[in-house]
Amino acid sequence: MPALKRIRRCGLSSALVSALLATVSLHAEVRVLKNFTLIDGTGRPPVPQAAMVIDNGRITWIGPVSQLKAPAGAETTDLTGKFVMPGIIDLHVHLGATIDLTQDAKNQTPENFEKNLKKYASYGVTTVLSMGTDPDLVFRIRDEQHAGRPSEARVYTAGQGFVFKNGYGGLVGVNQPVATVAEIEPAVAAQAAKKVDFIKLWMDDELGTMPKMPYEMSAAIIASAKKHGLRTLAHIFYLADAKKLTEQGIAGFVHSVRDQPVDQALIDAMKKHGVWQEAATLSREESMYAYGITPSFINDPFFVRGVSPEVIRLLSSPDRQKTISSAPHYGQYPKFAAMAKQNFKKLVDAGVKYGMGTDTGPPGRFAGYGDHWELSAMVDAGLTPMQVIVAATRSGAEFLSAKDLGTLEKSKWADLVVLDANPLDNIRNTRAINSVYIAGKPVQ
Ligand SMILES: [Zn+2]
Incomplete structure (x- = not known):
């Protein structure tokens, strides 16, 4: 870890070093969600077998699971049978x-x-x-x-x-x-x-x-x-x-x-x-x-x-x-x-x-x-x-005027709801909540 050595040589306090490391590890937080049906919020038809990559809370890639290139070390969640909406x-x-x-x-x-x-x-x-x-x-x-x-x-x-x-x-x-x-x-x-x-x-x-x-x-x-x-x-x-x-x-x-x-x-x-x-x-x-x-x-x-x-x-x-x-x-x-x-x-x-x-x-x-x-x-x-x-x-x-919110598209915040049933079949299925993410982190 040469960066850390350089920091130490500069005589920075250990508190600052751990703060910097925390920032580095925060930045390295990458998550993959895959195999869900995507309802992206734009009004476009749902996409079966979708996947998304979330880096530091934002969507960096979204598309068909067949084209997914999962970054090394990403935490992957398989959402087979689930529906994901904003x-x-x-x-x-x-x-x-x-x-x-x-x-x-x-x-x-x-x-x-x-x-x-x-x-x-x-x-x-x-x-x-x-x-x-x-x-x-x-x-x-x-x-x-x-x-x-x-x-x-x-x-x-x-x-x-x-x-x-x-x-x-x-x-x-x-x-x-x-x-x-x-x-x-x-x-x-x-x-x-x-x-x-x-x-x-x-x-x-x-x-x-x-x-x-x-x-x-x-x-x-x-x-x-x-x-x-x-x-x-x-x-x-x-x-x-x-x-x-x-x-x-x-x-x-x-x-x-x-x-x-x-x-x-x-x-x-x-x-x-x-x-x-x-x-x-x-x-x-x-x-x-x-x-x-x-x-x-x-x-x-x-x-x-x-x-x-x-x-x-x-x-x-x-x-x-x-x-x-x-x-x-x-x-x-x-x-x-x-x-x-x-x-x-x-x-x-x-x-x-x-x-x-x-x-x-x-x-x-x-x-x-x-x-x-x-x-x-x-x-x-x-x-x-x-x-x-x-x-x-x-x-x-x-x-x-929240340009980073509202749809599940590249560069937006990963604020989303994972559902056990299709809300397009019956709106009451929005109540079948499996999990909720805000800025890429599960909150429930
Ligand atoms: Zn009121």
């Missing part, structure tokens, strides 16, 4: 605030963030966009991840999103509501200084029960964000607000329109301005009425493994179910969920761009499990499993 990208989550079924900004500790991000990863969700309810610790987590190779879901964040004073949205203790246009520019500048990935705003009146953000404020937020080089995303419910925000320059909607069918005017405007249906959150709409009874998945091992016994107890409680089912708008939620599905399918068919997002994090919207619920709900809405997989992988990365 890690899932969830474009709408809320991190770290919920323990069991209680949401509180006080829960947003580094430990709970870590636990939450590992939970997503264990369900094959390798990247999340946190939608505007994050404390500042999220920036440190994101920056540490960028500097290395994370072993938990990668974080993008909309920081602290914009809520109208006394209006709907945000998380108490995190979001400082705004009341006037004059407050907006400094508040957007503060978010930009923290290097948020997006600006988020909430435009809703909670079925007429709360004041809604005036349009001159959403216009000011979007304009100010643009000035700082940032795209703005909106929580919406009403068709009229979707139309107005599209005119104002919004980048995407993080929920479906739910009050009435979308019309051609909105479709044309979204296409013209490149506005995304960034997330349809169909599982969120279903979760609004799922807990008025004992949910069908209460004994599903795929659900149970992600929650505490206390969650099972609470979801099974007749008293809690009665409280939920007697809430004032309970009877309307199935109608809103159906409208969300119908509108989403209409936008997809019309060629509006779309990703996958769940709005998981708040009570009853479970990190990881909710993602697979969403994928199934997208198929229920009329999409093909391939459309759903592409939305949840390549399109998610495209929306995030």
Whole structure:
């Protein structure tokens, strides 16, 4: 080992020498996965008998196993009979605030963030966009991840999103509501200084029960964000607000329109301005009425493994179910969920761009499990499993401008899910998780 001798002769400390050696051995980490069926996230047909070489977390070669030239010393995993797809990208989550079924900004500790991000990863969700309810610790987590190779879901964040004073949205203790246009520019500048990935705003009146953000404020937020080089995303419910925000320059909607069918005017405007249906959150709409009874998945091992016994107890409680089912708008939620599905399918068919997002994090919207619920709900809405997989992988990365993520191609990070069954045959097979890799390392 002449390099080491030279280092020693230079009189470097042994600590530095071991650090250098660690770097050398890290660099030498080469893995080969082979004999799987590849679903690469691009939308191309699956490739049977595929193989990939992963060097230091990135894909350096991918193709048919017959052409594989495995580097000497590579750790090889035979995945005969398995299916490999890119890690899932969830474009709408809320991190770290919920323990069991209680949401509180006080829960947003580094430990709970870590636990939450590992939970997503264990369900094959390798990247999340946190939608505007994050404390500042999220920036440190994101920056540490960028500097290395994370072993938990990668974080993008909309920081602290914009809520109208006394209006709907945000998380108490995190979001400082705004009341006037004059407050907006400094508040957007503060978010930009923290290097948020997006600006988020909430435009809703909670079925007429709360004041809604005036349009001159959403216009000011979007304009100010643009000035700082940032795209703005909106929580919406009403068709009229979707139309107005599209005119104002919004980048995407993080929920479906739910009050009435979308019309051609909105479709044309979204296409013209490149506005995304960034997330349809169909599982969120279903979760609004799922807990008025004992949910069908209460004994599903795929659900149970992600929650505490206390969650099972609470979801099974007749008293809690009665409280939920007697809430004032309970009877309307199935109608809103159906409208969300119908509108989403209409936008997809019309060629509006779309990703996958769940709005998981708040009570009853479970990190990881909710993602697979969403994928199934997208198929229920009329999409093909391939459309759903592409939305949840390549399109998610495209929306995030994450050029190293989203598909399994040369030079990308090896963020992937190994499945025991074919998700193109049945989308529920995304739940047949054998293992998950982030940056080439198994995380489950
Ligand atoms: Zn949300």
